Amino acid sequence: MLRFVSLRLVMALPTLWAVLTLVFVLVRIVPGDPALVILGDQATEQALVALRHRMGLDVPLWDQYLQFMGQVLRGDLGISMVRNRPVWGEVATVLPYTLELTFVGILLGVVMGLPLGVLAAQHRGGWIDAVARWTSLLGLSFPAFISGILMLLLLGVELPWFPVIGNAPFSNPPAHFRALVLPALNLGFIMVAYVARVTRSGMLASLSEDYIRTARAKGVPARLVVWRHALRNALIPVVTVVGLYFGILIGNSVLTEIVFNRPGLGKLIVGALNDRDYTMLQGLMVIYALVVVVANLATDLTYGAVDPRIRVR
């Protein structure tokens, strides 16, 4: 297992390098002079030169690239051009909120989606199958900001069960978790759609396998056959979908954070886009790239845990 983990870690490095290069290129293809954009047309030539120097834009592109990579390796994301504070500090204060939201969202999606998919496959064509089908269809159809707004109207305004604003600090646990419920449900609901769907089709495939018949024939209780023998083999596609879904989940978390007015990377990136804060944008993209690479790594490692055969390869 250790060999498997370290091999995967090494294999993630080229991807990380490529994604970081992409970030560098994306930020550099901005049409126009960033210094001019920040300071405006009235700026003096001196001020422009000074700002370009401060931003490291007055050296050749190749040097900028090396500098950028060197900074990222040292964990230095630069200074926000607009807020004038280190980007890493700004990110670090809100990162726990986003990580918490996405983690609980995935958890809710799996905890609700797996049983729904299993039961739907078990009672194929029955009412629970219909529920699963409609839940998936709705979950796949709802843009995250729309489900968020409707949830807010229904459970925050009409029936005031939950706070309308989701930013209670960590230092006040009861209020904090109450404020987490709606945003996490919003992410979880969309996740359920994906999880239930693949679980159902995976279960239908594995329930018709020979080893299931063998297990039934030798008298293994039906509950065990379904939840242990069949489910374990239906899990691989579920892990794949959770991994693939991660990119969508991050996009949805941005929208969810805006709707529920939660602190997080989403509000930070929208603010940076509005202020044209290029260093902040670049730093945020590095963070997103890191998060995605780590998520892919986690997906690979989960495969190994679910299916021992993969570890050997």
Next chain:
Amino acid sequence: MAAPKGIAGRALGNRSLMVGVILLLLIIVLAVLAPWIAPYDPNDQDVVASLGAPNAEHWFGTDFFGRDVLSRVIWGARVSLFVGAVSTAISMLVGGSIGILSGYVGGRFDQAVMAVMDVLLSFPQLIMGLIIVALLGANLADLILAIAITAVPPFARVARGPTLSLKERDFVEAGRALGFSNLRIMLVHILPNVLDDLIVMGSLWLATAIRTEASLSFIGLGLPPPTATWGSIIREGFENLLDAPWLAVFPSLAVLLVMLALNMIGDGLRDATDPKAAVS
């Protein structure tokens, strides 16, 4: 039920596909006929009627500037469907071409192209869209381009997979033996066999593209005001959620209806083109 033969037969026998197609056609007709059926000019302001609740004159109520929400939602359908359709068509064309070319040429070239696609794919789609729009600006052409770029890698992947196995088949070999050009083999012999997959993917991506446009617009990075887009109306409604919930709810239902229709079509098409999926 007797199993109908062929893709067309299975498609006709598929209820969710038919419902989806009818729903979508209805919305397209509404969008095309917007100038004639919208009860008001979508940008006509009437300050006296600011944030009016739904009534006999304004079925969906009015927004902050007293504009008729029903008319704005109908006109908004044009933007959503147009941006979605054109950007999906572009990414289908570009992504499909890249995928077929990459798979057909193979070797190092294929590896390099797919590595680039994987890197692009690994970046969250909405974040990529946000940044490209912010960099390019938010006029119609750039918005379409931004949404199209984010969808190129998935289409390239879908086209490449089957191409890899198709190019080893006898009929491609025969084409080569007859001296057909590579371009002709790709267009005439491989493309038709990949098209099914591209179209199923296209119907699902159309939903994603429309959702992305609405999301960008909601965040405030869509087409500039006063153009009526579903996302921007929902944004206005969100800012007045307590005083005028209808402002957010009606355009939301419109987006939802289109998403449902497209997902039903996508599911139905997948079942129709893949008999195995229909059985399971």
